[in-house]
Amino acid sequence: MTIDTEIPHATIDEAVSSLDLRTKIRLLSGARMFSLHGDTSIGLEEIVMSDGPTGVRGEAVVGGRPSCLLPNATLIAQTWNRNVLAEVGELLAEEAQDQQTHIVLGPTINLHRTPLGGRLFECFSEDPYLTGVLAAAYVSALQAKGIGASPKHFLANESETQRTTVDCVVDERSLRELYLLPFEIVEQDATPWTVMASYNGVNGTTATEHDELINGVLKSEWGFDGLVMSDWFATKRAAESANAGLDLVMPGPDTVWDRGLEKAVRAGHVSEATIDDHVRRLLTLAARVGAFPTARSWPKDIARPDSDKRREQLRRIAAEGMTVLKNDGGVLPLTPGTGTVAVIGRHATDTVAQGGGSARVRPPHVVSIAEGLESALGTDSVTLVDGVETRTRLMAVPPSMVRDPESGEQGIRVRAFDEAGELLESRHIEVAELEVAEDGWLAGAHRIELSADVALPAPARMRVGVIGPGDWTVATSGHTESFTITPHQGPGGGLHRPKSHASVVPLEAGARITATTGHHYEMRIIGLVVTSAPRSSAAAISEAVEAAAGADTAVVVVGNTQEQETEGQDQKTLALPGDQDALVAAVAAVARRTVVIVNAASPVLMPWIDDVDAVLFAGLPGQEAGDAVAAALTGAIEPAGRLVTTFPRHDGEGPAWDPNPTAGRLSYSEGTAIGYRGWHRDQADPLFWFGHGLGYASWDYQEARVHQMEGTIVRGVEVTLTNIGTRHGRETVQVYRVPRDPADPVRLIGWSQVSLGPGEHDTVQVTCDHRPQRVWDPAERRWHQLPGGTIVIARGLGDVRASLPVDSGQEG
Known part of the structure; x- marks a missing residue:
């Protein structure tokens, strides 16, 4: 509408x-x-x-109606x-x-x-x-x-x-x-x-x-x-x-x-x-927005978040943005029938679909990477192996694992009591966490009780506890524990990344868990935690190595969690959490072919990069995560994404690193040289350049020229492309301007995309924007056009295909 x-x-x-x-x-x-x-x-x-x-x-x-969770x-x-x-x-x-x-x-x-x-x-x-x-x-x-x-x-x-x-x-x-x-x-x-x-x-x-x-x-x-x-x-x-x-x-x-x-x-x-x-x-x-002077009418025929239409859209968008960082020997795409695959890593089953903080969404489902690959490659071809631990802050138990003790429905029971211990209200909650807000139904509660029966197939040792700030008592059969969880500092300290506490206890199938907490001064998210007891990294890596040695291809799924990628907190390192690097190295040492899927949105260190055959940077793919990863790995959808951030090789590298203020001030001392601009100025070689991405096609660039100028501003560049590969592909032609003055950073000024089949060619015209070709003069408080310099046409700053002088616009 x-x-x-x-x-x-x-x-x-x-x-x-x-x-x-x-x-x-x-x-x-x-x-x-x-x-x-x-x-x-x-x-x-x-x-x-x-x-x-x-x-x-x-x-x-949290706990609202299910909504589409996008990549x-x-x-x-x-x-x-x-x-x-x-x-x-x-x-x-x-x-x-x-x-x-x-x-x-x-x-x-x-x-x-x-x-x-x-x-x-x-x-x-x-x-x-x-x-x-x-x-x-x-x-x-x-x-x-x-x-x-x-x-x-x-x-x-x-x-x-x-x-x-x-x-x-x-x-x-x-x-x-x-x-x-x-x-x-x-x-x-x-x-x-x-x-x-x-x-x-x-x-x-x-x-x-x-x-x-x-x-x-x-x-x-x-x-x-x-x-x-x-x-x-x-x-x-x-x-x-x-x-x-x-x-x-x-x-x-x-x-x-x-x-x-x-x-x-x-x-x-x-x-x-x-x-x-x-x-x-x-x-x-x-x-x-239609709220004045008369109210709008709202359409009633919107596709549901779990409809076929939405699932196709979200799967396709996620897969198209995924980026092939490395693909030695054309290992990717994997195709059904090409042999056995060992899918290894906690992120295969505990796939992270979104970051933490105020942008969290309750999706109708999240397809795990393991589910996606089993569906695409066949369960007979796939062996699933759990990896090393990746989380220290635990998440609320999946609703499918708990039942309301009163109604038997999936979810938990929440009861509110007054100071005299009288029941104020009792509600069934479909998920295992909820918000306690100033204007919510729990705002006046002196005591809040969460309870659930755990749907375990058999007795097991499990971590049992809660998330959310407050004074807590958690009880289950044979176990009672009292403790305090504090909020994070700053706005939303109890909402955006609530802390957790859990202890390992033996649970019977159907065991009841009851957690109580009192009033708290902070708005907060509270919920129940039930998850498997941790095991040693050595045991996890040993199992992974055995599976990898017996498979034709090992697919190792690694990544970050909402502890690293969240509102309200910066990272301290780009290293993968836990012992995931050791897991990849051990698998790569024995596997015939090793493919790494990185389930993270921001750059991660890859000390094992020379030892693996292929790397797919999969981001946080949203509710259709596993199906999107499977489509990208098998080539059903080309992962033709290009990086939007430069990846360093080591912690501390790059023009701007530390996000920590000094005495309350954070100096942007690198000036205009952030990201690739600073890397290019320093002539350094990052792990992966901004704009990098291999896709599944190969490309030849010919007959590049600047065909339109306006003063010293480049308005248009064209180049003839040929797909010299064996698969249909989408190419992103990137145009950068390298100023004459080395003090001025290189900058992206335009890009264009083309899709071609094997052997096809086309002349691609790239419209260049004047706005990134300006220099601000603080003394005169106005813009100047960049003088002279060079135009670079590239697949990414690490793969330059043509350089043209700005002044003459001659062919290169």
């Missing part, structure tokens, strides 16, 4: 003039955690938001395909429509400044141009269906350590050429209806109070006519943020604006005209 987003300016002005100051200020704070106030006097409906960007979660952090943002970005990003935006819009949600809080368009960033999985790329163009396609498609987007986090929110207080110190040129550029592209190419201001400070001023960035650059210079909202709990001061251009404080209803903004206006610290501008922007947003 497409709605009319024509803004009724007269209606908006009339509505603003009819409201008193107190009412106007009330509208500028959230009504609840994910909704805004309505006002019947002006025909304003409640506006509902949902976290994104890879699924429409709804208002509940993570970097995996989608690895397609380098604007059409895929538009398809993602359209899919998310339909999911939002189905949930009667007006705004999806995404996309996240901060950059991969350091590979240690905990939230890299949620961002597109280390390159600002690639990020901006892909984000614009996503935003345009989302908003075309009347659902608002909210590009975030404005600005310089590239790490999670001390994210609510850190002051990011960034020179003006780097701000313009890198960190502002994705937002500028999205504003110019897609006109987003909202933008979200970040927690951190920028050069001494907190982002929600940054007049120069919000009023100056975003609203005045770029002409942004949408609404600027705060990140959740990010607004610190009333008058300063209102005057700086912030339009909406989230969440509500108790905010610094609700408490102090009216007083600031009456004292003359904020003009009522400023408040009116904020309200106009709010009502403009409401008109665009």
Whole structure:
């Protein structure tokens, strides 16, 4: 459904003039955690938001209705395909429509400044141009269906350590050429209806109070006519943020604006005209999403998250973004009937489909990699072997493993008691975790009890415990334990990555587990943990080696978990968690052929890279994970993805590494030389370059030339491509500009894609964008065109196919 987003300016002005100051200020704070106030006097409906960007979660952090779980943002970005990003935006819009949600809080368009960033999985790329163009396609498609987007986090929110207080110190040129550029592209190419201001400070001023960035650059210079909202709990001061251009404080209803903004206006610290501008922007947003002046109608024929349509879409998108990093001897693709396969590794069965934090989605299912490969290759051909432990923080028990003791249904029983021990309410919960929020049904409980019967096929030693902060007592047959779990520091410390505690106990089949906790000061997620008892790495590796030695191919599945890739916390190393590197090395030493699947979104170290035959970087593939991996490995869908981040060989390498502030300040001392820009400047050789990806075809590049110039700006490049391989393939032709001045970094300026069968050829035209070909002059506070230099045409910066001088545009 497409709605009319024509803004009724007269209606908006009339509505603003009819409201008193107190009412106007009330509208500028959230009504609840994910909704805004309505006002019947002006025909304003409640506006509902949902976290994104890879699924429409709804208002509940956990336990809400099942929603489509898309591949993570970097995996989608690895397609380098604007059409895929538009398809993602359209899919998310339909999911939002189905949930009667007006705004999806995404996309996240901060950059991969350091590979240690905990939230890299949620961002597109280390390159600002690639990020901006892909984000614009996503935003345009989302908003075309009347659902608002909210590009975030404005600005310089590239790490999670001390994210609510850190002051990011960034020179003006780097701000313009890198960190502002994705937002500028999205504003110019897609006109987003909202933008979200970040927690951190920028050069001494907190982002929600940054007049120069919000009023100056975003609203005045770029002409942004949408609404600027705060990140959740990010607004610190009333008058300063209102005057700086912030339009909406989230969440509500108790905010610094609700408490102090009216007083600031009456004292003359904020003009009522400023408040009116904020309200106009709010009502403009409401008109665009169909909440003012009349309520929209919601479609009722949206495909379900587990429908064949959605499953095909999500499988295809994930598989197309997967990247073949290595493929010696053409080991890939694997085909049914080519021999026995040993599938090894904990991530084969405990496949990680999404990162941790506020973007979590409850999917209808997650197809494990083991399930996908058994389905594609045949159960008779596949031997499944568990690997080494990968988690220290445990997840809630899968709902299929527990039954409600009262109803016998899949899930758990939750009961709330008052101070006298009287039962307040008892509910069946379909999953094994739930949110305890200030406005939820458990908010007034003095004691909360979780209980479940465990559906074990036979007695076993299991880890039994809970997740979530609080004082806990856990009891099962023959075992009672009391302990305290503390929250993480910072906003959402009990929500985004709740800590766990569990002990190994013998469980009978059908054993009952009861966990009780008291009131806690923090919003939190709580839940039950039941999982297999850990075993030694030595035993796991020994079993894997035996299986690998007897198979024709060993497929080792390794990766990160939500402990490494999560909101609220950065990584300390790029090494795979646990003893996974030792597992790969041991398997590779005995296997005839070794294929490694990396189930991670951000770069990982690969000390075993020279000893294995093939590596598929599979990302966090979403709900269809296993089927997408199987399609990529067998060639049913070509994994033609290209990396969006440079992979170092070792910890500590690269132009920007440490995300940890010093005395509260994080200096972006590398300037404009982040990612491949810095690697190229230093003439270093990373493990894998930005843009790398082999696919399953081979390509010949001929007759490259610059065919269109505008001053010193390259506007168009063309090159003739021939598929010299034996399989149909998709190629991503990348164009970079290497400036004449070595102090200026190389930068991506355009790309194009072509699909050809074996022996086919085509002349590919690449449109180049002027925006990454500019240099910001801080002294004059304006842009200059890059002079001269060289154009590089490449399959990735590690595989350059042609170099052309900018000045003459001669063939190369």
